[in-house]
Amino acid sequence: MLPLAGGATGAHAAEGPSFLHGVASGDPLPDGVLLWTRVTPSADAVPGSGKGGPVTVSWEVAEDEGFRKVVARGTAKAEAASDHTVKADVRGLSPDTSYWFRFSAGNADSPAARTRTAPAEDADTPNLRFGVVSCAHYEAGYFSSYRHLAARSDLHAVLHLGDYIYEYGHEGYPLRGADTVRTVQPEHETVTLADYRLRHGHTKLDPDVQAMHAAHPLVAMWDDHEFANDAWSGGAENHTEGQEGTWADRRRAAQQAYFEWMPVRPSTGGTTYRRLRFGRLADLHLLDLRSFRDEQASIGDGDVIDDPDRTLTGRKQLDWLKSGLSASASRWRMVGTSVMIAPIAFGAVPAHLLGPLAELLGIPKEGLAVNVDQWDGYTDDRRELLTHLRDQHIDNTVFLTGDIHMAFANEVPVKAATYPEDAPVATEFVVTSVTSDNLDDVLNVAPDTVSSVAEAAVKATNGHVRWLDMDSHGYGVLDVDSERAHMDYFVLSDKADRDATAEVRRSYRTLSGTQRLEKADGPLDA
Template sequence: MKVLLKLSFLFTCFQILAQNSFQLTKIERHKSSQKIVSEYNYDGSKAPFLHGVASGDPLPDRVIIWTRVTVANPDKNIRVHWEISPDIDFRYIINSGYVTTNENKDYTVKVDADKLQESTTYYYRFKLYNTYSVIGKTRTSPKSSDEIENLRFAIVSCSNYQAGYFNAYQNIANRSDIDAVIHLGDYIYEYKKGGYGYSSNRPDRGHESQHEIVTLEDYRVRYSFYRLDPNLQDIHQQHPFITVWDDHEFANDAYMDGAENHSDDEGDWNLRKSNAKKAYFEWLPVRENKEDSNRIYRKISYGKLVDLFMIDTRIEGRTKQINNHNNSNSKKFLAFSKSQKNKLNWAVNHMVENSFNDNLDYNEKIKISNYISRALKTETNHSLVNSKTINPFSIKELNEIKDILNKAEKNLKKKSLIKNRQTLSSSSILGDEQKSWLKNNLKKSSATWKIIGNQVMMTPFGLKINRFSKSWYSFLIPKWMKKWHQLNKDDWNLYTNEKNEILDFIQNNVNNVAILTGDIHMMFASEVEKNGSCIIPEFTTPSVTSPNLDLLPDWAIWLLKI
């Protein structure tokens, strides 16, 4: 790394381990709102505050504190008492009050507790019907003029409930040296029970609602379900959160006007997006923007050391991704790929989809996948390694391979001309308003470090298949893949003009910028380069539970040359 960070980033790269299951019981929600009656993991002794407490968005003089009340047959309006103190015994109450919640807020409670001192640990709690919640702990940020020697943040993302257990959250909750937890998105996942990430080996880790979430009711129930997890409750109880959303708080590969995982039969996208935003602001301890209550991007300062810019590369201004695999051909082939029990065939199918997309039809992609799998099996068996005179394909098969690849090459050339015209001149990942905000605030910042909290990678993530060029089966690999193949079809590298614009601006105007990234379920420390020079370092955090490269076979990792 060409720059030395004084800021210590704590990445959650813990091995997912099994935990004991918890008591299954029921939570009844207001009948008139048609909420589910289902079996949940929860601690009944916490009633009526079954979802625990949380805090977030710390400032020098205030912090958001949060809870939810769950009672049978609730009144139209429920008045909840809150208090905050510098001591855990609440001998001195620095601020307190009442707040009203109701069905329109899903009975969640959010308070912007002020009159606080900078760089101070506080304890807070709520009371309803003479019953107190658990005590939460939080911490305010320093003043922007304060000299700060060091900070420690826990950086997390991609917490899919049905993909595993939230042990990473618990490990962070157990620490006492964290200034804040920065969550870079995918706090929840939208998929149905038994969908992405689910394993029959973990029958206690399903999803509620059991279908894919679309309505406001659906999103609320999904947040409620996640927030009953004891590990997630513990980390929220112990540390303030600073959050942004990514795509799965809405739908997979979401952008401003749609998503890969949204179809016409699921209704209007803008309504679904509005539902997702409302539930997010209800269930997370995030401060709503006074100018635009649906805007998530914001700045939080930590003394003279850090200005933290939490940006929205997902919903605010992102145009549709080029190569978004939303055509019926790709959907059908990916569904077929997911059904493959042989890991080599499964991985090759996904490589073929990434390589050819709609440049080949469904049957042609199956054929070329089978040919590549045969070649890889031959090589891994060491029976024909580097042989240029013998291969397992007949003349008829070789001619078919040639015809398929020629067709793909012609289709690619045609579509490249179209993409170059559409493309990168009009595409955006930030939107004009957010981009101007980011540039202006970066330039005005006097903090030593300017840290950008961001959803998707700036560093190119893909593969070079240099080794294939010398192999006996190099004829199977398309020409464009022998150079560089961008694997991630959803990051900054599909918005090249805007990426270069931001990098040029930073290079010419701002020092000591670093970027934090989630989304991709893997951990990287990398240099974001332009013309061979490092412009900013990027730190990519692994997932809390979502699958990563550990699940791929050794040969697939061998292919990757980042």
């Protein structure tokens, strides 16, 4: 494992500039990568404080850890206006190459960290391998998933599918105070720009977060908790207009803090939907499913759910995705979607488990049939997209999903009611949460006990669901080559144990040209 970037885990800086929050890289291109850090110019210049003068920061990129072969260097200014965060969009690098980078300010140097560029666009890349994570609530446990991914040397990048932070105050989530493992800062709910900056800053003091960022470039997209629970274009379930200010101001603050603190290039208009290419092997289409969506429907309101005038993606983004999928010349088309696209009905789940599932999913408890925060709540957008895949004969589309705090392996038909006669047009790998509560946590029962009843009911009702796990926490490792896309689902021994171990619970793959899933013989070699 690499040394921790930043070196310190405390919240106070020594005299003079320091790098308490580590370093990071992200959004790799064939000729470049985005570098990130945060400088603490003085002890009182904590995130969100607005304190501290400007600091000149130097950066350099080298072919070796000892920095004897420096290939790029430059300077940037860290100022209070950007919360003393710094980004350097480095270009002129070689494709599919590992590099080392570091920052300096005053007499302080950050430790060296590793990054990697994407393959050349015309390269016949033999394989790609990504760590895949989602839903990392600070108070719910330790980020051991990040530590295990940091220890690997075989990843091209880590894909974060959303909920990198949570907006809740102390013991506001998890669902019971007894489940709180540690205390987040600020202890109140994040509403203002200063709040979101402090929450991001506190998260990046975590040693496992720093280790992951020091080992691999991150490709990240946001979901709702980077803003507030069940966010939509005009509000959120966890926002009280007036009492907590306007939604527009809160959204603007959360978005600004996100782009300050994350190694992410904003797309036009300041959203996170964008496209990355990894040689001829794969395109990665990353979606923003919070900024443009209409308000979630009420449970059981089928007319609203099916209303063609309601949207999850927004017209512009859906057209962008469809055209990108059609134009792709890559073997695989991967789509990062923060919420599940495969239709899932929960109607067969026993009544005593419907309430806990609804609580877990953050939706009303009156008769849980579908999760209206997912694509299930916006069926016309889903129908248009999946019909496009079918009618345009676009194969090898793999949706990569987080959000739901459970692991799924799904085939994705246009019409689930007539599956398997209605053949799937895509597949979907859903990774569970890093720490955020799932079913056994909500019920306060042992893993793999009560959940087995609910899992069996979901599979019986939804034949396209090949596998699911409602209890585990962990991460995925996705490996793609010309013949198949293979996901290993890793689970942690105990999210409340800082030294938790990880093992593969299940492995699934889809063979090129099939749009079907099959259980793999075993996990990939690390």
